[in-house]
Amino acid sequence: MKIGVLASQGAFIEHIKTLNKLDTEAVPVRLPGELKGLDGLIFPGGESTTISRLMASYKLVDEIDALAKDGMPVFGTCAGMILMAREISGNTTQSLGLMDITVKRNAFGRQVDSFETQLKIQVLGEKPFPAVFIRAPIIESYAEDVEVLARLDDDTPVAARQGKMLGAAFHPELTDDLRFHEYFLKMASGKLN
């Protein structure tokens, strides 16, 4: 399997390293030509406004949109999930609308409110998942066929899946826990319903 990681800006190397640990080939994607022959794509964390502008200026948006409609699995973390959302509340940043969720940017406040916690994520097994939230978004609302995978103690949804689209408000790529990426690879290879 070969997974592309959008490398316009942000923590894309961390995703590439995590995929390599799972014996998966991973390549950085900065231009449309680099999308050829991919079995999946990851939108990393970074600044969503920055990434969105860089994607727009190099015509990545239409290409990715077409590939996703064609069934290419996509996984976004933090800013990546923002870019996948149907809607970003109170913001004009252009998102791709790959997933029927509405997200709120910087939902916890500024950097001093960034935090680490342990999340119960049923689909990853019993062991809690270490979640790093950095100026993180939340999922405000979602369509009926969106499956919420993780919630905070106050019930706020922070990870979700819809078909072959996967999003997390936190950063699995900043931890040594490989289960979230493993889940995405299973999804990408059609081993999950």
Place this chain on the structure above:
Amino acid sequence: MEKGTWKVKTGLAQMLKGGVIMDVVTPEHAKIAEEAGACAVMALERVPADIRAAGGVARMADPTVIENIMKTVTIPVMAKCRIGHFVEAQVLEAMGVDYIDESEVLTPADENNHVWKHDFKVPFVCGCRDLGEALRRIGEGAAMIRTKGEAGTGNIVEAVRHMRAVMDGIRRLVNMPQEELMKEAKELGAPFEIVADVRKTGKLPVVNFAAGGVATPADAALMMQLGAEGVFVGSGIFKSSNPEVRAKAIVKATTHYKDPGIIAEVSKKLGDAMPGLDVNQIPDEELLAKRGW
């Protein structure tokens, strides 16, 4: 739920990688920077070129200036405190600034000690001229490093010197037999554990940006090819003749730093770059990079 951990401090710097952090002095500047694709802004009262020209004591900016910028943009906002001025740092933390730059661009408040940055929940970025200086700052709790360069000159030569010094220091360590490590730590003047960690991993334990002299898209790409993980642009944007276009061009060149075709394309018709200064003509006591140790 734990806030202010090392992971979230260093993590924000990881999210800034591959991006451009721009100095801004007004909300209008901040908006232009955000629109151009800056991954963060540095809120200031004056850009370094003006600080240099004005002389006198340069201090933390008026909180109103910083607050107005924080209200205007949704990207992270950084602000500078003087070296060793931990109360300016406390003020910036209380205001909710996203990152503090303990910066040699301002007049140092303490010539012996830097801020003990582990005491803060807000992360710090600090300047360095070589590996030893970088590791001393990390030892004090800096969650991000930038090479100092020579701010406000529009001259890339010092940024290149400092980035090469850091990278050379790392390469030396990686090739060093274990028994020479203690002596090297002594000579670097840096904590042994961090020195040992760099030898093992072949990189700094935190993100390293370039700063101090970036004025063109090619300057930004040069620093990236030399090993920077992103760039700070101070006076280079808003002291040029067409900030909007130049800002966009530098953002693109930072992403596509290995693609000379794109760098050529974005370098066209940018108008005049900021007027530069020959670093050799600046009297020794006016060099900003020499502040801090």
